[in-house]
Amino acid sequence: xxxxxxxxxxxxxxxxxxxxxxxxxxxxxxxxxxxxxxxxxxxxxxxxxxxxxxxxxxxxxxxxxxxxxxxxxxxxxxxxxxxxxxxxxxxxxxxxxxxxxxxxxxxxxxxxxxxxxxxxxxxxxxxxxxxxxxxxxxxxxxxxxxxxxxxxxxxxxxxxxxxxxxxxxxxxxxxxxxxxxxxxxxxxxxxxxxxxxxxxxxxxxxxxxxxxxxxxxxxxxxxxxxxxxxxxxxxxxxxxxxxxxxxxxxxxxxxxxxxxxxxxxxxxxxxxxxxxxxxxxxxxxxxxxxxxxxxxxxxxxxxxxxxxxxxxxxxxxxxxxxxxxxxxxxxxxxxx
Ligand code: SF4
Ligand code: SF4
Numbered sequence: 001x002x003x004x005x006x007x008x009x010x011x012x013x014x015x016x017x018x019x020x021x022x023x024x025x026x027x028x029x030x031x032x033x034x035x036x037x038x039x040x041x042x043x044x045x046x047x048x049x050x051x052x053x054x055x056x057x058x059x060x061x062x063x064x065x066x067x068x069x070x071x072x073x074x075x076x077x078x079x080x081x082x083x084x085x086x087x088x089x090x091x092x093x094x095x096x097x098x099x100x101x102x103x104x105x106x107x108x109x110x111x112x113x114x115x116x117x118x119x120x121x122x123x124x125x126x127x128x129x130x131x132x133x134x135x136x137x138x139x140x141x142x143x144x145x146x147x148x149x150x151x152x153x154x155x156x157x158x159x160x161x162x163x164x165x166x167x168x169x170x171x172x173x174x175x176x177x178x179x180x181x182x183x184x185x186x187x188x189x190x191x192x193x194x195x196x197x198x199x200x201x202x203x204x205x206x207x208x209x210x211x212x213x214x215x216x217x218x219x220x221x222x223x224x225x226x227x228x229x230x231x232x233x234x235x236x237x238x239x240x241x242x243x244x245x246x247x248x249x250x251x252x253x254x255x256x257x258x259x260x261x262x263x264x265x266x267x268x269x270x271x272x273x274x275x276x277x278x279x280x281x282x283x284x285x286x287x288x289x290x291x292x293x294x295x296x297x298x299x300x301x302x303x304x305x306x307x308x309x310x311x312x313x314x315x316x317x318x319x320x321x322x323x324x325x326x327x328x329x330x331x332x333x334x335x336x
């Protein structure tokens with residue numbers, strides 16, 4: 001299947017962070033991106049308000065002029081249909097170009113859910129069905145399994161060779177590869193380096209996060225005139241890689257379970273998660289409890305033994321706790 005208007009290596013705007021802005025500001029950033037040439041907009045059901053902001057920002061523009069991607073969490077046919085209906089309503093459209101299913105491993109997808117996804121394509125409410133996953137195995141299975149048209153996976157210059165291979169495999173199999181976290185959740189500083197790197201990996205479509213007008217302008221300018229991979233840029237990419245490779249938790253959960261009960265994928269990425277989510281989204285009692293438990297890590301090392309990326313998991317959890325503490329302080333909330 002072909003997504004009309006999505007050229008090789010073209011990226012788009014990841015609207016997740018727009019939930020942190022009020023609706024008018026978020027919509028203005030979407031329109032700014034469109035006016036500067038961005039034609040792919042990725043929203044999500046995960047963070048409330050992002051689909052609405054995308055819809056408002058694109059109001060009045062012909063639907064065939066841009067592409068919409070969104071992701072839904074569904075474990076059965078009924079929740080899938082319901083989520084799709086909600087997404088279409090929030091986005092103010094009759095179809096989405098790419099709908100990514102999140103939170104299910106390909107091998108666990110029931111026949112009913114598969115049929116509901118196929119039916120959504122037949123009825124043209126969805127052009128392409130994708131899988132959104134942080135797990136290497138699930139992403140690979142989605143690419144090779146023959147059912148999915150697209151995969152949404154975090155990919156950047158800190159990614160391991162086996163992750164980069166999935167992008168190459170996707171190109172071979174004719175599956176679209178959308179890369180979330182192209183700047184590794186803020187660990188990378190050079191957008192030009194991040195873009196040059198991903199363009200060298202294969203036919204990858206990065207989804208760039210933005211919260212400020214200058215970020216939109218920078219991304220749009222780079223998308224219009226992609227940077228060439230010069231020696232200087234390659235050295236910069238390598239330098240960033242050396243500095244930050246051990247800090248990127250993918251959230252795959254392979255290090256679980258923790259004997260203390262710590263939600264490691266959340267705690268290790270807490271700083272990143274709270275800073276892209278709508279303000280106040282993680283001040284609830286459940287998250288407070290989860291992060292309080294993270295301070296009880298006994299350093300047994302089971303998680304580090306299981307992390308295939310060789311991360312210093314305990315160090316990442318400590319960092320997550322510190323960043324959560326700072327976040328709660330910024331929100332004016334008592335935590336400890
Ligand atoms: S080192 Fe800490 S987080 Fe890791 S498994 Fe042990 S108690 Fe859990
Ligand atoms: S610490 Fe390693 S295994 Fe655990 S979620 Fe992060 S990347 Fe995955």
